[in-house]
Amino acid sequence: KQYKVAVVGATGAVGEVMLSVLAERKFPASEVVALASERSAGVEVAFGDDEVTVRDLATFDPAGVDIALFSAGGDISKEYAPKFAAAGAVVIDNSSAFRMDPDVPLVVSEVNPEAVKQRPRGIIANPNCSTMQLMVALAPIHRAAGIERINVATYQSVSGTGRRALEELGRQTAGLLNFRSVESEVYPVQIAFNVIPHGGDFDDNGYTSEEMKLVHETRRILGDDAIRVNATVVRVPVFYGHSEAVNIETRDKLGAAGARRLLEAAPGVEVVDERAAGGYPTPVTHASGKDAVYVGRIRDDLSHERGLNLWVVADNIRKGAALNAVQIAELVVAEG
Ligand code: A2P
Numbered sequence: 481k482q483y484k485v486a487v488v489g490a491t492g493a494v495g496e497v498m499l500s501v502l503a504e505r506k507f508p509a510s511e512v513v514a515l516a517s518e519r520s521a522g523v524e525v526a527f528g529d530d531e532v533t534v535r536d537l538a539t540f541d542p543a544g545v546d547i548a549l550f551s552a553g554g555d556i557s558k559e560y561a562p563k564f565a566a567a568g569a570v571v572i573d574n575s576s577a578f579r580m581d582p583d584v585p586l587v588v589s590e591v592n593p594e595a596v597k598q599r600p601r602g603i604i605a606n607p608n609c610s611t612m613q614l615m616v617a618l619a620p621i622h623r624a625a626g627i628e629r630i631n632v633a634t635y636q637s638v639s640g641t642g643r644r645a646l647e648e649l650g651r652q653t654a655g656l657l658n659f660r661s662v663e664s665e666v667y668p669v670q671i672a673f674n675v676i677p678h679g680g681d682f683d684d685n686g687y688t689s690e691e692m693k694l695v696h697e698t699r700r701i702l703g704d705d706a707i708r709v710n711a712t713v714v715r716v717p718v719f720y721g722h723s724e725a726v727n728i729e730t731r732d733k734l735g736a737a738g739a740r741r742l743l744e745a746a747p748g749v750e751v752v753d754e755r756a757a758g759g760y761p762t763p764v765t766h767a768s769g770k771d772a773v774y775v776g777r778i779r780d781d782l783s784h785e786r787g788l789n790l791w792v793v794a795d796n797i798r799k800g801a802a803l804n805a806v807q808i809a810e811l812v813v814a815e816g
Contacts, residue, residue, distance in 0.1 A: 481508065481813075481816075482508050482509060482510035483507075483508055483509055483510060483546040483547050483813065484509070484510055484511045484513070484544055484545050484546050484547075485502065485507065485509045485511070485512050485513070485545070485546065485547050485548070485549070485809070486512075486513040486515055486540075486542070486545045486547070486548040486549070486564070486569070487499055487502075487512065487513070487514055487515065487548075487549050487551075488515045488516075488537055488548060488549065488550040488551065488552050488556065488560065488564075489515070489516060489550065489551040489552030489553070489556070489574075490514035490515055490516050490520075490525050490532075490534055491514075491516040491520045491523060491525060491534060491643075492516070492551055492552065492642060492643055493639050493642050493643045493646060493797055494551040494574055494797055494801045494802050495514075495516070495525075495549075495551050495552070495802075496525065496526070497797050497798060497801070497802035497803075498549050498551065498801075498802040498805060498806065499512065499514065499525060499526065499527045499532075500526065500527075500528070500802075501798070501802050501803050501806045502527070502806055503527050503528030503529075503530075504528070505806060505810070507806060507809065507810070507813075508813060512527055512532055513532070513535065513540070513545065514527070514532045514533070514534045514535065515534065515535055515536070515537040515540055515552075516534050516535075516536075516537065516552070517536070517537065517538075517552075518536040518538060518539075520534045520536075521534055521535055521536040522534065537552070537556070537560060541567075542563060542564040542567040542569060543567050543568070544567075544568075545564060545567065545568070545569040546568075546569060546570065547569060547570050547572065547809050547812060547813075548561075548564045548569045548570070548571045548572070549572050549574070549805050549806070549809065550564075550571060550572070550573045550574060550575065551574040551575070551801065551802075551805070552575075553575055554575040554576050554577040555577075556575070557573045557575040557577040557578065558577045561573050561577070561578070561603055562601070562603075565601060565602030565603055566602075569602070570599070570602055570603075570604065570809075570812050571602060571603045571604070572603075572604050572605075572606060572805045572808045572809055572812075573603055573604070573605050573606060574606040574801050574802075574805055576608065576689075576693065577605075578601075578603050578605045579605045579607065579608070579693075579696075579697060579700075580696060580700070581601070581603075581605070583599075583600045583601045584599065584601055584603045584604065584605050585598055585599055585604050585605065586605045586607055586697060586700045586701055587604055587605070587606070587607075587701075587804075587808055587811075588607060588612055588615045588616060588619070588701055588804060589748075589804055589807035589808060589810075589811060590616055590619070590746075590747040590748040591615050591616065591619040591701055591702075592701055592703070593811050596808060596811045596812060596815075597815065604808055604812075606801065606804055606805045606808065607697050607701060607804075608690070608693040608694070608697055608800075609636075609640050609722060609796040609797075609800030609801055610632075610634050610636060610640075610690065610693070610694055610713065610722055610724065610796075610800070611693060611694055611697040611698055611701070612794070612796075612799060612800045612801075612804055613722060613724065613773045613792055613793075613794035613796070613799060613800060614630075614632060614694070614698065614724060614726065614792060615698065615701050615702070616746070616747075616748045616749060616773040616794070616799065617726070617743065617746075617749060617773055617775050617790060617792045618630070618698075618702075618726070618728065619701075619702060619746075620742045620743065620745075620746040620749075621728065621730065621734065621739055621742060621743075621788075622702055622704070622707075624732075624734065624738075624742055625730040625731060625732040625733070625734040625738075625786075626730055626731030626732060627702075627707055627728050627729070627730055627731075628706070628707065628708065628729050628730065628731055629707070629708040629709075629710070629728065629729040630698065630707065630708070630709045630710070630711075630726065630727075630728050631709075631710045631711075631726070631727040631728070632694060632709070632710070632711050632712070632724050632725070632726045632727075633711075633712045633714065633724070633725045634679075634690075634694075634711070634712070634713045634714055634722060634723070634724050635675075635714055635716045635718070635722065635723040635724070635725075636679060636690075636713060636714065636715050636716065636722045636723075636796065637715075637716065637718040637719055637720050637721050637722055637763060637796060638671060638715065638717070638718070638719060639719055639720050639796060639797050640722065640796045640797075640800070641666060641667075641715075642666075644665070644666050645666045645667070645671075646719060648664070648665060648666045648667065648671060649671050649672055649717055649719060650719075652664070652670060652671060652672035653672040653673070653717070655672075656672055656673060667715065671715060671717050672717050673717060674717065675714055675715065675716050675717075676714065676715040677712065677713070677714050678713070678715065679691070679713035679714075679715060680693075680713075687711070688713055690711075690713040691711040691712065691713045692711075694709055694711040694713070695709040695711060718763050718764075719768075720763060720767075720768040720769070720795055720796070720797060721762075721763025721764070721767040721768045721793060721794065721795050721796060722763070722793070722794060722796040722800060723762070723763060723791065723792070723793045724791070724792040724793070725789075725791060726789065726790045726791070726792055727781060727787060727788070727789050728787065728788050728790070729781075729784055729786055729787050730786045730787075730788065731786070732786070733785065733786050734786070734788065735780060735788075736778050736779050736780045736788065739778055739788055739790070740753065740778050743775050743778070748771075748772060748773055748799070749772065749773050749774075749775055750766075750772040750773070750774050750775070751774075751775050751776070751778070752766060752774050752775070752776045753775070753776040753777065753778050754776075759776070760776035760777050760791060761774030761775070761776045761791070761793040762793060763793055763795075766793060767793045767794050767795045768795055769795060769798070770795055770798065771795075771798055771799060771803055772794070772799070773792060773793075773794040773799055774792070774793045774794065775790055775791065775792050775793075776790075776791045776793075777789060777790060777791035778790055
């Protein structure tokens with residue numbers, strides 16, 4: 481069977497890669513429809529070696545669409561995902577709009593693929609990019625040794641904020657190297673040559689929404705509300721690839737060697753851990769443009785009997801968003 485696939489947000493940083501991943505993986509599509517705002521209607525976007533013409537989401541009739549991949553922001557998902565689902569499509573949504581809805585499964589393809597089957601609203605949610613790579617690395621450890629607490633600091637690239645943020649980092653970097661002053665439009669302060677301890681909006685508890693996503697989404701995906709998560713989200717001047725310094729405390733003692741063995745066998749994970757200069761993953765040397773979640777710096781926590789440290793890097797646009805959405809679509813297709 482061939483499927484009619486819609487990509488909503490096709491001109492965006494994630495939508496562009498959704499189209500290329502669909503083509504790369506030879507997704508069984510009879511037709512691919514690219515949708516964005518009316519501003520982009522008529523623009524051509526790449527689909528493998530072909531091009532497709534972008535259409536205006538607002539006037540598009542979803543009847544006949546089998547699978548719709550959404551990445552145009554939460555407000556667009558809230559308005560249009562239920563309409564596509566009502567028209568018979570399975571919606572795979574990359575926004576945060578439905579991630580905590582008990583009637584919408586939140587799925588990492590390597591971790592809880594079986595959850596796609598329970599989708600009473602016809603919508604499946606793709607996790608936040610930082611949660612995504614963390615779950616691919618931690619789920620095998622959780623199953624083997626029981627994770628009680630996670631302490632994570634992220635080093636997130638600007639592509640997670642969208643295309644305008646990529647442009648802002650490029651513009652500011654070029655400007656500063658030419659001794660010009662720069663303006664910030666997307667981020668509240670200069671991002672070039674800087675780090676910003678702020679992702680999303682501030683909650684009353686002092687954490688940011690990006691930090692609280694790591695808390696709530698981790699518990700949902702691992703199916704364990706007892707896991708304690710402490711997160712600090714930081715934006716860094718990297719174009720593609722999020723990094724995470726992760727400290728975990730397990731119920732059973734695992735040890736660095738045990739963790740390395742588990743991770744070497746884990747689906748979607750590549751261990752890069754040579755304990756020498758360059759023998760660890762970075763966004764530029766390993767993750768950017770790649771599918772895997774890279775794990776290095778695996779070591780025992782000298783301050784805690786059952787503590788472990790890891791360094792986790794992945795392309796936030798691929799595994800963190802577009803690739804996982806397409807993998808979910810493949811799981812739906814596999815149902816027949
Ligand atoms: P457009 O390019 O027409 O504005 P990013 O996350 O990289 O900023 O991309 C956001 C995506 O969401 C883009 O494809 C953008 O399309 C799309 N989008 C934004 N607003 C709307 C809207 N009102 N209707 C449809 N698509 C939208």
